[in-house]
Amino acid sequence: MGILPYVVVAWVLVCGLYGIATSRHLVHQIICLVVVQSSTYVLLLSVGYKLGGIAPYFSDVPAHVRAVDPVVQALTLTDVVVEAAVTALLLAFAIQAKKRFGTVDPLELRQLRG
Amino acid sequence: MASFYLWGMTGLPPFGTYRGPYGTIVNRVSVPDTHATGVVSVVNFVFRGFDTVGEEFILFVAAVGVALVLRHLREDEEVEGKDAAPGLDVPPTSEAVRLIALAFTGPTLVVGWFLATHAQTDPSGGFQGGVVIASAVVLIYLAGQYLSFRRLNPVDVLDSVEAAGAGGFVGVGLGTLAVSAPYLADVVPLGRVNGAVDAGGTIPFISLCVGVEVTAAFLLITSELLEQTLFLKEG
Numbered sequence: 001m002g003i004l005p006y007v008v009v010a011w012v013l014v015c016g017l018y019g020i021a022t023s024r025h026l027v028h029q030i031i032c033l034v035v036v037q038s039s040t041y042v043l044l045l046s047v048g049y050k051l052g053g054i055a056p057y058f059s060d061v062p063a064h065v066r067a068v069d070p071v072v073q074a075l076t077l078t079d080v081v082v083e084a085a086v087t088a089l090l091l092a093f094a095i096q097a098k099k100r101f102g103t104v105d106p107l108e109l110r111q112l113r114g
Numbered sequence: 115m116a117s118f119y120l121w122g123m124t125g126l127p128p129f130g131t132y133r134g135p136y137g138t139i140v141n142r143v144s145v146p147d148t149h150a151t152g153v154v155s156v157v158n159f160v161f162r163g164f165d166t167v168g169e170e171f172i173l174f175v176a177a178v179g180v181a182l183v184l185r186h187l188r189e190d191e192e193v194e195g196k197d198a199a200p201g202l203d204v205p206p207t208s209e210a211v212r213l214i215a216l217a218f219t220g221p222t223l224v225v226g227w228f229l230a231t232h233a234q235t236d237p238s239g240g241f242q243g244g245v246v247i248a249s250a251v252v253l254i255y256l257a258g259q260y261l262s263f264r265r266l267n268p269v270d271v272l273d274s275v276e277a278a279g280a281g282g283f284v285g286v287g288l289g290t291l292a293v294s295a296p297y298l299a300d301v302v303p304l305g306r307v308n309g310a311v312d313a314g315g316t317i318p319f320i321s322l323c324v325g326v327e328v329t330a331a332f333l334l335i336t337s338e339l340l341e342q343t344l345f346l347k348e349g
Binding site: 010056058064067068070071077080084085088089096 | 136138172239342
């Protein structure tokens, strides 16, 4: 149990990297980047977890109850927002690549540029 | 790479036994200090408030970038002529999809508003609420009402709304400076009840500004992308 979350992180990370390396479509490649980035969410959240801790929301529990780390959760939120921004920009570039070069295959794109 | 990963992992605390000082301190001081019960929001909008301004501008710049790249393309298109995806034959939207999309539009809007205005009490905030409100408008597009979608999204207005949201956040910060408090400090009365809607000082205001900004940014991005799709179909 102790290292299981970190194994999951590594697994998700490697899956995404494998997808990026072998991808034959720009949109597929962008989605793989999202997968890579989701491994960082798992890492951040599992680093901040405390055994038996509750979510850091004290609406109906007293303030001294043991709760998980809110700082890494806020960082994860930032991570998600940045990922959304990056994905949107990359998708726009993918459309541009399709229009300019007529292909969305990263390998063919490389050939075109010579 | 694997060895680097393993090397890095050895430095991490075992799962579930995190002993970092910040989280513990933040958990202890947040509720008495701000009367807000959502500590993640407190971190985002108070302790890391200045960081979140930067984060918001990342989204702002991304939306502007998408608009810039795609609008530039649209002008190209008019010169170069057709570039339609061949054989792209889209079936008309089925009645079931239209009904479900329309039925969910109202509730989605309400949930988005609730999220955007309850950053101080619940696991929510402007970022989440903004995305949900934007998806409510996209549901209208899904229901096949592209014309209504267009009317709801006049791009010029979206641009300025987005700027207003981003500026509003900075404005809240400057407002606190104006009464000679540190940037983004809590100067609004904190509210009497922990976890009430009026608790948390400036948090609800910042959250609402972020909500407006995020809604406009996402609508701008989706409408620019949709514009491209329709352009391909028409071309």
